[in-house]
Every structure is written in structure tokens, then in C-alpha cells.
Amino acid sequence: MLKIEGLFKQFGGFVAIDDVSFELLEGEKHAIIGPNGAGKTTFFNLVTGHLLPDRGSVAFQGEDITGRPPHRIVKLGLARSFQRINIYPRMSVFENVQVALIARERQEFRFFRLAAGLCGPETNGLLELVGLDEEADELAGELAYGKQKQLELAIALAENPRVLLLDEPTAGMSPSETEEAIRLIREIADARGLTLLFTEHDMTVVFGIADRITVLHHGEIIASGAPEAVRSDPVVRQVYLGEEEAANGAA
Amino acid sequence: MTGRMTRPVLAACLTVLVLLALVPLLESNYLIDLFNEIMIYALFALSLNVIIGYSGNVSFGHAAYFAIGGYTMAILLTTYEWSLLPAFAAAVAFSFACSAVVAYFCTRLTDIYFAMLTLAFSMLVWGVAFKWRSMTGGDDGFVGVDVPAFIAERVPFYYFSLVVIATAVAVLWVICHSAFGRALLAVRENPVRAGFVGINTRLMRWWAFVVAGTFAGIAGSLFAMVHRGMYTESAFWPESATVLIMTLLGGMYSFFGPAIGAASLFLLERLTNEYTEYWPLVLGTILLAILMFLPEGLAGLAQAVRRQILRGR
Amino acid sequence: MDSIVQFAQQDLGNPGLAALLSNPSFAFIQLMNSFSQAMNLFIIAAGLSLIFGVLRVINFAHGAFYMFGAYIVYSVAQEWTGNFWLGVAAAGLGLAVMAVVIERGLFQYIYDKEHLMQLLLTFAVVLILSDVAKIIWGTDQYSVSYPASMKGAVDLGVTFYPTYRLFLIVVGPAIAIGLWLFTERTRFGRLTRAATQDREMLSALGVNVPIIYTGVFILGSVLAGIGGGLAAPFNSPTPGMDATIIVDCFVIVIVGGLGSIWGSFIGAIIYGLVFNYGSVIVPNWQDVFPFLILLAVLLVRPWGLFGKPEGGNA
Known part of the structure; x- marks a missing residue:
């Protein structure tokens, strides 16, 4: 590999x-x-x-x-997670994962496609997988440390x-x-x-x-x-x- | 700046739009011109916020693209006697092209280097406007812009301006809330992580700069028509500072914040000029105060107040 | 040689280029002009670069400091004492005082903040100082006469050259060497270099880091003041000179590499050469040429000729 x-x-x-x-x-x-x-x-x-x-x-x-x-x-x-927390603190937990999916689907240069709801089911699925589905709308920077670590994992997984x-x-x-x-x-x-x-x-x-x-x-x-x-x-x-x-x- | 346009925001936007459309009924030339200019500056500040609030870089030279749009419009309409649509299209295209070139160089660097370069390039644009007398009128300004007859009168022009700006703001809103806008936020929040989910951060920042420059060009071309002229001050660095401070005052973390900041600061400038010629001094003091006490601007203040009220219930 | 001159004169229609090629003393004067302008710019840019090197803050107000230096020379030398050197000394002293007030009163609170906040704070100082200068000195353009001892010109064999400009050519390298000796050979200099590397470690060792910061800020600002003072005889103090000079400095330090004394030195010389020869060959557009150099450098070495890369491959 x-x-x-x-x-x-x-x-x-x-x-x-x-x-x-x-x-x-x-x-x-x-x-x-x-x-x-x-x-x-x-x-x-x-x-x-x-x-x-x-x-x-x-x-x-x-x-x-x-x-x-x-x-x-x-x-x-080839995806990675980081030793020190490396997330987007002023974005919601949902958005943290969604951005990775947007990038994976090569949508990041779609200027006129609204982001709301984009890749929604898959984002929610990933959040559920790592046990963050209840925190989806919270700001990532305000999560507890352990949960940020899980979010980190979800972001890496989103890259498939x-x-x-x-x-x-x-x-x-x-x-x-x-x-x-x-x-x-x-x-x-x-x-x-x-x-x-x-x-x-x-x-x-x-x-x-x-x-x-x-x-x-x-x-x-x-x-x-x-x-x-x-x-x-x-x-x-x-x-x-x-x-x-x-x-x-x-x- | 999450997600959809919520119903209250949509309602507020429509209300503002209707109120702006009613302004000419007041039959005051002063007020029509005042609101027209506020709208232009609001668009200018909203465009700058694509760089600041969305891509996380600070430009100290955004006036350059405003001036490029304005001068192009003024020169094409007057010197070359183009009609409105081609001139407008060319002004927008030229702002796009200039910001594309400058962005190529500026986005090679980040942070303070980026800021220094944006200022340097804006001074280059100012220098050209200043020195190229035969084309721009240099120090005396480009005076006597030929505005097409059907919008030459104050009220028709006001409506023309309103339609153009409302459309531009709507398009900008979509861009900022698109997949692109979302990815751009990730670049602002954490460029390293954004790179590691597969986002080409430099190309994103390049696009942000170009979008901002293009919309500033639109604002500038309207400015040239409302003033029937274009002046080197519009490219000079205090102008860049003014629009930067409008953006910060309104709040860089909110889409509409900069428009509110533009309106507040513009009115404040008018008011200050009644009493003193030292507007920059006031501006600098305001900037200090924002930095010390209002880091998230008026929009951030409003949110904090709302949160307090909700908590109190 | 004659045919090249003729080519320049007639085919290119460029009398400036023809004059440079046919008249060695004219070309030589341009060279000396380049150096004297470069050395004046170097003094100012070195201050900016020095402050950045230690404090990691780009002081947008550095240009305003330069302007204050020029105005102070006007007030002290021209209006009050009549002694130019006293004026320059006063400019240095005045800027030292301003630096202490601004660093202790404002900047010391922002070292740990985001770079965006730091830049904006120094920018607020620019706006305030530019108006304070207007309040004190108005909007007139003042002329400052050359110091009495340096009014004439010196015979350099090839041509005569103004004594004062020759003095600038000498004083620039002297300051460069002085700064270099200071950072390499003195205890304070070594501490400032250590402060750029690891601030926590230094304070853990019991070094008073805030004093080092204040000291470096004073030194950098005094350089701006003296630079402005020395420029006053040929660059009349006037509003707006702060914006022009800060952009020149940005070009120089970006070309040379931020934080490097010798980078600023070489950057300033490149600037001087391009500006002066440019003004002869394409009159009126000399301001544009330094930018072309800047673009070329950015393409090849985005972090400047003597600078270090910003890090990561992101």
C-alpha cells in the first residue's frame, strides 16, 4: 500500500x-x-x-x-488525524465533517450550490458512527476534549x-x-x-x-x-x- | 453564518429592500444621494468580507479594485463613449482581471506578508491613477462622467443602483453560503486541516480574492456614476482603511454585518465632517475601540445581547 | 558604442538611455543617486525589519514615525535652533519617547493576539498619528536646508557630487555594520536574537523579556525617526509622506526578506538602482519599477532574497 x-x-x-x-x-x-x-x-x-x-x-x-x-x-x-486537536473551532460539528465531504466530492469550487444540507445524510451517518450525532449543531471549539478527538476521527473518515x-x-x-x-x-x-x-x-x-x-x-x-x-x-x-x-x- | 437564510433574516432583507425602494418618495435629493452612497459602500464592505471573514486574510488595499471598476466605467462611458451595458461589463471584467493577477501574487503568501502586499499593490494602482493624467485626469480627478440619458436623472439612477446592488448582494450571499463558501470557512478556520481534507487552500484564497475584487469593481463603477467622476482618493490607502473598518465594525463573522458597519460608519463620517476635518483621527480611535472592546463587531454584539436575553428567560 | 547610443537615441527614441550610454559621468551620478537614496531607505526599512524580527509585529505606523522624524527636524533645525544635527538628534529622541509610549501603552497588549489584530492595531495608530501630525504642523509643505557644513559638492574626479548625499552613502553602511555588530557582539543583541527563537525559555532563565521588546521597538523607531530627519532636506516634510515611505519599506523588506538586516540593505540598493535608472529611461514611471522587481522576487523566492521560508508545504 x-x-x-x-x-x-x-x-x-x-x-x-x-x-x-x-x-x-x-x-x-x-x-x-x-x-x-x-x-x-x-x-x-x-x-x-x-x-x-x-x-x-x-x-x-x-x-x-x-x-x-x-x-x-x-x-x-490517504487520510490522517492529528495528535493535537486540529478542527475548525468556529464551525459547527456538522460543518466540520461536511467540509471534508464537500472536498472529497470535489464540490469546493461550486459557487452557486448552496451548502445547507449538502452531503447531509452521509455527514449525519459519520457523526452517528463516532457518537457525535447529538452535538451536530454545537460549535466544534466548544466540545469536550474527548469529543473533539472523535470529531477529528470523523473528519478523517469522511475522506473515505x-x-x-x-x-x-x-x-x-x-x-x-x-x-x-x-x-x-x-x-x-x-x-x-x-x-x-x-x-x-x-x-x-x-x-x-x-x-x-x-x-x-x-x-x-x-x-x-x-x-x-x-x-x-x-x-x-x-x-x-x-x-x-x-x-x-x-x- | 451557518446554513440557510432563516425566515427572520429573509424578512429583514425584504423590509430593508422595500424601505430603500421608498426613499425617493421623500423627495429629498440629499437623502436619495445619501442612501445611494450607503448602498454602494455596503456592497464594497460585503465584498471585502469575502477575503477577511471568509478566507481569513486581511487586505489593506481593497480600494484598488473599487477604483479600477470606477475609473474603467468613467473612462469607457465618457472618453470612449461606450453605452452602459458594454461599459459596465468591461468594468466588471477588468476588476476581475486585475484582482486575478494581484491575487496570484498575494496568495503565494499568507498572514502579514499577504497584508503588506495588498497595501503595496493598492499603492501601485493609486500611483497609476495619479500619474496617468491623460487617461485618468490625475490629481484633478476624472470629472464629468457621461451617464446614459435614461438614468441620468437622480431617481431613475437610484433605482438602477438599487437593482444592481440588490442583485449583487444576492449573488454574493449565494456564493458565501455555497459549497465554495463553506470550504472557504474551513480554510479560514484551519488552513492546515483544510489542506488535509483535500482542499487546495491557495486556489480557494485566490478565488476569494477575485470574487471580492470583482464585486468591489461593481461598487466602484456605480460610485463613478453617482458622483459623475472618479478621484484618486478612491484608490488611496485611507479608503481601504475605511472599508476595512466598516467590515470590522459590522462584524466579520456575519454575512450582513459589514453592510451594517458601512451604513453606521458612513453616517458617522458625515456627522464628523460637520464638526471636524480630522476624520482619520476619529476613524483610528474607532478602530482601537473595536479591537479592544468589540472584536466581533456590531453583529457579534447583537448576538451576545440576544444570547443574554435568551438565557435570562 | 556610438552605434548603440545612436540606436537608443533614434531607433528607440529614448534620450535618457542614450545619455546614460554616452555620458559616463551622468551614468555615474545616477549610480551615486541610487546609493544615497538606497541608504536613506535602508535606515528606515532596517528599523521595520528589526522590530519584526524580534516582536513579530509589522508596524504599519513605521511610516508615520518617519514622517514625525522629518517634521521634528523641520521644527527644531529650521524654525528653532538653525542647527541641522541638533534637529536629527531631536528626531531620534522624539521617536524614542513616542516609541516608549506606544509600545508600553498599546503594543505590549497584543503580542499574544492574532496577527490580524496586531496589524489592525498598528493601522489604527497610523490613522491617529497622520492626523496628529496635521494638527501640529498643518498641511503645508516645508523645506529644510542642508546642514551648513555639507552645502557644496565634492570633486570625485569623474564629476562633482553633493556632499550631503555622499554623507548618506557613507552613513548607511556604517549603520548596517553597527546593527550587525550590535546583534552579534553585545549581550543585549544576543538576547534579542534569543528572544526571536524562544521567548518562554528566555523568561524562564530570568531575562526581562518585556524590556528587550521595548528596547528593540525603541531602536527600530529611532531608526525611522533619524531616517526621516536625514531625508528632510531633499524630501520636504508634508502630509502623506508616511504612506509612500511605508510602501517603499514593504517592497524593500519583502524583496530582501523580513527580519534580515542585510536583506534590507540589499533590498534598498536594488530599489535605489531600479528607481533611479528607471526614472531616466522611462521618466515619470519610476515608481512602478520596484514593483516589477518585487513581483519577480515573489515568483522565485516568495520569502525574499535573505528570508526564511514560512514553513510547511501547505
């Missing part, structure tokens, strides 16, 4: 992504984990066209998409992607919200046959969803494979899980 070769990016002198090659297989649910500053978000930004790589290539379904702007990459079926990139989909959520979010993501991915690539801090989420895991450390891939194999990998235990357990122990 997604094939990345020799990706490299530095900021000033700091190497954020160091010669990463990676392949995402169709239908898998793939987690990218790694300590803070490992380069996960930068990696997402490079793949989705938000940042330009210094070297390397990104191919989606065999098509080279390196250096294309986000709005063109999205139209190929084949591959969905989720950047820390449960960051900042309470344990019960997290559990609900995992259930929702798995359900939707299975129902729609989505290929999923996500980053996550919370190991319960990672092992609850992923069927393959890649570990990023200082911008390099240090391990990749099935969850059990990664869990028992000595290098990973040392540089990553070890730190995580130590941190958990301290907390």
Missing part, C-alpha cells in the same frame, strides 16, 4: 528521520511506537506531504507521491480513505474514553477494510489494535514485526520498553 524508501529529514543540524525504509501492507493495523522525540510525528508529516523530505521517496499504491502537497495526497485515499494515519488517537483521553476509542477504531477499520497506521504512547492501545509494530528510535527503525516478537526483542526492551517501564515505575 505504502512504500517508503530511504526517507531522510533534518532540521538545522538535528536529524529527525534517518534513512527510514518501511512498507505498509494492505489491510494491516500497524503501530509506530518509540519514545518522545523518536520522530513519529515528523514521519507522518513527511508521508502526508506536510513536510518535504531531504532525501528518499514515498509511494502510495505504486504511485510516487514524494513532495506532493497534502490536498493532492488526500485525494488518492483506504489508508488512515492516526497520530496518537487517544492522547489526553481518560482510561474509559480510551477504551471506547480503541473499540471504535477497531470496529471502523474492520467494517471498512481500512489499512491503519498509527502512533501511540499507550501500550494497551498499541497491543489492543496493532497486528504489526515498528519501533522508531532517534529517527531510525530498530525493530519491526508481530507484537509478540517486538515485545520480546532485546534491543527494544533495552532502549524503549525498559525506559517505559522505568517511567511507569516512577510514576
